[in-house]
Amino acid sequence: MSPSAALDDSKGNGPASGPLTVDGISGLRAKSAPIPLGVAPATSSDMFKSSNCYTKPKAKRFDHVFSLESKSRTVSTLKGAAKFLKNPGIISLGGGLPSPEYFPFEEISIKVPTPPGFSPEETRESGAVLSARKGDAEAGKGLYDLQVALNYGQAMGSPQLLRFVTEHTELIHNPPYADWQCCLTAGSTYSWDTTLRMLCERGDYIMMEEYTFSSAQETVLPLGINVVPIKMDEQGLMPESLDDTLSNWDEAVRGARKPFVLYTIPTGQNPTGATQGFERRKAIYKVAQKHDVFIVEDEPYYFLQMQPYTGGDSSPVPPPANHDQFIKSLIPSYLSIDVDGRVLRLESFSKVLTPGSRVGWVVGSEQIIERFLRNCEVASQNPSGIAQIVIYKLLEEHWGHKGYLDWLINIRLSYTDRRNSMVQACEKHLPREIASWNPPAAGMFHWIEINWQKHPGLSSGKTRQDIEETIFNAAVSNGVLISRGSWFKAQNLNENQMFFRATFAAASSDAISEAISRFGGALRTEFGI
């Protein structure tokens, strides 16, 4: 941890009176400067964080982690001129921003649910229609004007939506260093691509879970970056394996410098469904400190943490009684224990609001976010303003933080039901002689291990890979599509186990039961049980 940094008393909003609470947000806002209403205003999380943040030391410097590409980035020439726009009475012939009269959208409206009536049926009854028009700001009808959303924006995102995610981040994670920042992005896949280009050089190795999200690895490999797989157990990533890998790294043998980037999905990991407990996270963070590793935590499933699985006949655990209990029920993130500023958290609305927005955000230290932003400015520019204003209207103007937490609790309970259907179907339909699993604590995925050593094809010379394919095809023939574990294997992993991944995100409870029954049938036939 860095020595207590000089604290800037002018920063932060409101008195430093302990961690931010949901009820404290209105007070925080009352003491803050007003949201800038114009086109593409400069903005940052500093405008929205509470004073409590600045009682903490600053993040460490990570000058040594940036790629040559990232180090070469400079501030945009044209942005430098924007400072003159503050001169009173000045007429700008400078920027190339189109005039709003050429945006043929006068108004945009969305129909959305009102808490607690979240179902489509209840939305028809009690839902609200939220609208944004071109002249709203001038007419005093809202802080995020449609003509602003339709114009160019800053890569950091609109201050209106950035405020919400900054407050949400402080509320949920309350990072233990002072100078953390959020930056809106064009979705987590884009955030990951940008992060890789910011940190890694061709020929580098990064560390990933031995089974990992295949698209995340497909982002890595074409950049000439290699993967060293880290072993997992039922809680996912194992700190011992991480430490071993790093302690025994031989640059000469590997032909590459010691890895310094760890990519992990701590909660409801894709594909294994594993969730790292709090002690596990602390142990991994400690190894990261020991070897000066930078952690990228990709957390789309964080709010798909479910109620404990109690089995078919036991009574279910009661849902969180209130927002506070809900927040306390969540396993703390790496961000929340990151005293050094060595974590970049990739946040997503895809699993809790909509993947179609292509709006997400990242959280990291000011130094990291500044470099990240320099890439976005000349690539994605900014997430779609149309998507930003739609999400803003819902989260900020209709739900507020309380309504959003209600929604997240609703999602938690829905996924608990789905997970229960899946696990109960497996208990009922799968042959225990060869199939085993752990009930997932979070996410969308159920990971089923198959004891392939018992497959009769083994004696006729079939390989592990052959048998996996045979089972997959048998399942398809029996009317169920289920993902092969090998599709998710990290580069350089020598597989000796066999898994299949089943998602409970989309199908109905009945369809899940029928599908698992079909899979069970295919397994029985294959294994001659």
Add this chain to the structure above:
Amino acid sequence: MSPSAALDDSKGNGPASGPLTVDGISGLRAKSAPIPLGVAPATSSDMFKSSNCYTKPKAKRFDHVFSLESKSRTVSTLKGAAKFLKNPGIISLGGGLPSPEYFPFEEISIKVPTPPGFSPEETRESGAVLSARKGDAEAGKGLYDLQVALNYGQAMGSPQLLRFVTEHTELIHNPPYADWQCCLTAGSTYSWDTTLRMLCERGDYIMMEEYTFSSAQETVLPLGINVVPIKMDEQGLMPESLDDTLSNWDEAVRGARKPFVLYTIPTGQNPTGATQGFERRKAIYKVAQKHDVFIVEDEPYYFLQMQPYTGGDSSPVPPPANHDQFIKSLIPSYLSIDVDGRVLRLESFSKVLTPGSRVGWVVGSEQIIERFLRNCEVASQNPSGIAQIVIYKLLEEHWGHKGYLDWLINIRLSYTDRRNSMVQACEKHLPREIASWNPPAAGMFHWIEINWQKHPGLSSGKTRQDIEETIFNAAVSNGVLISRGSWFKAQNLNENQMFFRATFAAASSDAISEAISRFGGALRTEFGI
């Protein structure tokens, strides 16, 4: 030009009866397969092009232009499994797509103008409200369902919007080879970043106009790619300079292979406002063929081609009498003369609909688009579905191709008025002794040359750069912000002229006049006139 390729009679829609016309589109559609309505369907422009396209030879292969990164890209593992979804009755536990009941948006609506009533006032009178709901497709109420738009999509874009831009591209550009494709993107800045990573290696040189869009260059340089500036005249890029550069390239002296990528803004170039005439484009294309150069044409201002400037007292040229005349009035694009498939066209809605959508598209040969797509899949994923459905509703369901052409004519005439205000203000207020310009034929920018050799500071040892700064500061002090030409200079350009860039995109006619008057005042003071 490649030898006449084997033609596939099964491709294309409708009989091959000459180039596609606006009136021919309904017939073309009637003969096409229906739009796929599901979540993230595979799609390509081949579904939407007319048979006329396939009477042409195929594009040349450009295997030699791809970067190592691009050549390393493979098709997503998980996408391979999607083919099984076609099995009747199969239940998928495969993909991780969230269920639409977790998207808290039941409906989205926009209020938009009805042609020809395009002004905000007329929109209030005669505008239409267009809506998309979650259950639309099932209810037979539209082809692009909100629950599809809110889910994950394909990197190629939604088939619904891809169809519109494919037809629009065929209508306007009718590329002279068979296998061209469109791909929707997260905006042109992102398209350019992706293109660079697809084509170039660290250490390469690319060719750009000697004054170029500064952000486009800021995308280039951090990638370790260098710029060789190509000379310009009043029509922009000069073919002789391009040929000279390439003919005299000395790999040993430069320490880099001969450049093979040209980036150009052919129409209303930023910052110079120059527009390449048709003969100029053909001459440049010929040089590109001679040296096997790949052309990236960045064309946000293509539809900001204006009526000819006739001066203060002459009568204006009558506007295009109909759509056909309008299309014929446009200078043909590089895409439209690209017999080889050596052009990638970057298309944008930013200047004609809204920059806030962050939706654009690119057009190129099938081979190029396939590689481009492989990058998008693991980075941007796809442009925001919320933005796609909003644009689709407007262009497809309300305006159609005819209404969109009406809108583009409306924009053309509006920008003509703006340009006229700017040029007339310059004629009235700027000192001709030291200021000169050409009336721009397209775009948003007016480029004013200042004869800095006449500046009194020269005798006291001031440099060109010093004098530019002095004039800029004098203008700011006099209440006008105008961009310095040097902000746009290409890397490696030795400047010996001096320019200022003024935009007529945003300010009103009166404000433009006042601003230019202030600039004139600053110039007179500076030069002691």
